Amino acid sequence: MRVRHGSQVSLLALVILAVGTFLVNSTLRLGTDFRSSKYALTCSVAVIVGTRPEVIKVAPVVKRLIERGTSVCIVNTNQQHVMVTSALKRFQLDSVDMSLISGNIYAEGPAAIAGHIMLSLNRFMQQVSPQVVIVQGDTTTAMVGSIAAFYNNITVAHVEAGLRTYDFQNPFPEEFHRRVVAVPSLLNFAPTPRARRALLAENIPSSRIWLSGNTVVDALFDSLSKPIPAAATALLQRIAGVHPKGRLVLVTMHRRESFEAHMEDMCDGVLDLLTQVPDAVVLLPVHTNPRVQATVKHKFGEGQKRLIICDPLEADIFPFILKEATLILTDSGGVQEEAVSLGKALLVMRAATERPEGVEVGNAVVSGRSKEKIASLSVKILTDKAEFDRMSQTHYPYGYGNSSVLITDVILSHMKNGKPTSAPMSAGPHEGGGDKDPAEKQKSWSSHQDPAQRGPLHPAPHVQSHASLLPAPAASRGGQGGGADLVVVLTVFGRATLDLQMRMLQPQTAFKGRKTHVIIFQNGKHQNIDANATKWEERGIWGGSDVTVTFTHSTLETGYYGRFLAPLIVNSQPGAYWWIFDDDVIFGNRYLENCIRVVDSGSIAVRNGRFVGNKREVAPGMEAWHDNYQATWDDDIAYDFGGHIWAGRIEWLKLAWQNPPPTVAQSEDFWISAVLKAKANVGTKKPRCPKPPHPQADIENCACSMWAAMKRKYAIMGADVNVDNLRASTFVTIHDYYDFRPMPGIERKDHHDIHPPGPKQPFNLAGTFHEQCMWFT
Structure with missing residues (x-):
């Protein structure tokens, strides 16, 4: 796809003139042939990176694009040579290394860096000719990459568009860079409503903006969903050795506008903090600049008491250290977003921030760079x-961990159709802009309102406790507060299947290296399971797995929705996964791992699937039992909603309950999919x-329904609300409340292979075989 843009060229023209003037006198050797056998490059999408934050933030998008079969080239300008190389290795990303930046170029400043990058990127664009170029953020690499793509009539996709301080000196030169990148970008991915409004105010058409x-x-x-690296454990142990009951203060500083005098003041503020807070332990990873x-x-010379100075932390180590910190002091942009998403108290050591959402929800304070202000606020x-406590509540103004899915969908739709199949958000009632096109009035991952106008995203945010600095065992990876990585809810209602389902959980491969909390959720008085539940609460029964079991019994019936609150009652890690199981399902010992793979792709995982019909009902023909048949399917199947088993991320479930159902009588299966969509x-x-x-054919990856599912007992709410006949009415209510948009007919591919009657494949449960399955398709 080739594009031309004609709006707002004055700012771009200034940059082109400045860079072009430098290049006239450049003595770079620019003979690289990207079509040679050494490179042999062809790709549909080129991702331009040069710094570690860029790699971290584009890696999820690259992963999604590759999963969708897209050819991707990662071009590394080496703006931060050591740090970007390390980050690329952490995310297992191969790149075209341009090796452009050397130490003496840093000394010459941003213009020299931009000049060294421009000509080689231009040659790459001409010879490889990708359909889309992705740039991220506000670095010199991002700015030059967008200009080079513009010169070659290639679509520019800007990840993290619209951040503004409206002060070209703070941050310098990033505020200028990101203003430039917005001009040639056809696909602008704004991380917050505020960022989207900033782009609209600069006359970027709403058709080029997505709230992502x-x-x-x-x-x-x-x-954080992975086992803690040994290096992170070792560093936490080192910190604990400095002060066994200390509180970790994590400090990062690197911005150009903070160099020399300002940075010296920031260091003095840290020293004053150490003097005034005797149990503070400061960790300062030093940037390579x-x-x-x-x-x-x-x-700091050779160091101070209770101050640990170290090299930059690897990208897979930093999140675990951040999670254990009590307070963060930083001038970084990305660290602000990460800290707020983990519910951390945060001091922003800058004159201004382009990420004010963290301040608005209460996690962050902008201190400036004076030592007095830094010390006094920290103390x-x-x-x-x-x-x-006020500053340590968890909020999600920057998203819920699935932004890369939307970005990938938009990019692939653009490549296929020349424009995205779904329109971006219009300017809503709290965003201005006056867009009238009803096709653009679609819902997004977040409210259209600014966080300051709509309040906290979650009704009851978790208050983080002071970090203990004592690392959890590497095998369990449980972190601050002993939070779980996996939360599994087993429903006990009308069938005596608890012991069977617990035996199915016992050998789950997903439990290895993760901390798991199993909740036995008994709804009503239909079963007596006290003795059985007590047996499974014994930790020794789980072998080497780190599993905690909680038994909760509501004698007052909670209908179908009560269990969907259960995963939120236990402490869990950021990025944790949840499952809810009906009492009539059978699943193999790798089924939870199979679900995690689907959740990581940006979807909730379900046992069976359903489509919605054009009369706001379950599509006809979808509720059929295949008696005496088996069903298999080689690929994940997308549906409008599903049931019997549900799996997702804890953050998604919190968001769902921030937008509670209009009815709790029935149709919980439809509600969870409708609200999250x-x-x-x-x-x-x-x-x-x-x-x-x-190659993945293994019955242990699968789940099915028991024969017992044929006998159904309807749940009630409270004492006397009968929900037997409310499926149709509650379905319509939820459909209309969330303005549900079913999958287009062309995307409905219920591609099962139905095998004729014959011997059925049983599940191997802890070395024994269970009854035959009745496959529900």
């Missing part, structure tokens, strides 16, 4: 419990259950 959330949250939750290193060495946060662009999929010779 920030991909840094995707990367953060992905990192020579000017930053010189200032830190000058101010107040660490010594005033009420202030600390409307508010977070989260889809619904059934995990694959392939047949041989598919």
Whole structure:
């Protein structure tokens, strides 16, 4: 796709003139042939990176594009040589290394860096000719990459568009860079409503803007869902050795506008903090920029008591250290987003921030760069419990960990059709802009309102406690407060299947290296399971897995919706996963891992799937039992909604309850899919259950329904509300409340292979075989 743009060229023209003037006198050797056998590059999407934050924030998008079969080239300008190389390795991304930046170029400043990047990127664009170029943020690499793509009539997609301070000196030169990138970008992905409004105010058409959330949250939750690296454990142990009961203060500083005098003041503020708070332990990873290193060495010498100075933390280590910190002091942009998403108290050591959402929800304070202000505010946060608690609540103004899914959908739709199949958000009642096109009035992952206008995103945010600094065992990865990585809810209602389902959980491969909390949720008085539940509460029964079991019994019936609140009653890690199981399902010992794979792709995982018909009902023909047949399917199948088993991320469930159902009588299966599709662009999929010779053909990846599912007992709410005949009416109510938009007919591919009657494949449960399954398709 080739594009031309004609609006707002004056700012772009100034940049082109400045860079072009430098290049006239450039002596770069620019003979690289990207079509040679050494490179042999062809790709549809080129992703331009040069710094570690860019790699971290584009990695989730690259992962989604590759999963969707897209050819991707990652072009590394080496703006931050050591740090970007390390980050690329962490995310297992291969790149075209241009090796453009050297130490003496840093000394010459941004113009020299821009000049060195421009000509080689231009040659790359001409020879490889991708359909789309993705740039991220506000670096010199992003700015030059967007200009080079514009010169070659290639679509520019800007991830993290619209951030503004309206002060070209703060941050310098990033405020200028991102203003430039917006001009040639056809696909602008704004992380917040405020960012979207900023783009509209600069006359960027709403047809070129998508409200996406920030991909840094995707990367953060992905990192924290993995076992803690040994290096992170070792560093936390080192911190604990400095002060066994200390509180970790994590400090990062690197911005160009803070160099020399300002950074010296920031260092003095840290020293004053250490003097006034005797249990504070400061960790300062030092940026690779020579000017930053010189200032830190000058101010701290060989180190101070309770101050640990180290090299920059690897991208897979930093999230775990951040999670254990009590207070964060930073001039970084990305760290602001990560800290707020983890519910951390945050001091922004800058004159202004382009991410004011963290301030508005209460996590962040902008301190400026004076040592007095940095020290006084830090001391107040660490010594005033009420202030600390106020600033340590978890909010999600930057997204819920699935921004990369929306971005990928838009880019692929543009490549296929020349324009996205779904229109971006219009300017809503709280965003101005006056757009009238009803096709644009679609819901997004977040409310159209500004966070300051709509209040906290969650009704009862979790208050983080002071970090203990004592790392959890690497095998469990449970972090601050012992939070769970996996939360599994087993429903006990009308069938005596608890012991069977617990035996299915016992060998789950997903439990290895993760902390798991199993909730036995008994609804009503239909079963007596006290003795059985007590047996499974014994930790030794779970072998080497770190599993905690909680038994909760509501004698007052909670209908179908009560269990959907259960995962929120336990402490969980950021990015944690949840499952809710009906009492009539059978699942293999790798089924939870199969669900995690689907959730990581941006969809909730369900046991069975349903489509919505044109009369706002369950599509005809979808509720059929295949008696004496088996069903297999080689790929994940997308549906409008599903049931019997549900899996997702805890953040999604919190968001769902922030937008509670209009009825709690029935249709909980439709509600969870409808609300997450409307508010977070989260889809619904059934995990694959392939047949041989598919490489993933393994019955342990699958789930099915028991024969007992044929006998159904309807749940009630309270004492006397009968919901037996309310399916149709509640379905319509939820459909209209969330303005549900069913999948287009062309996308409805219920592609099962139905096998004729014959011997059925049983599940192997802890070395024994269970009764035959009745497959529900």
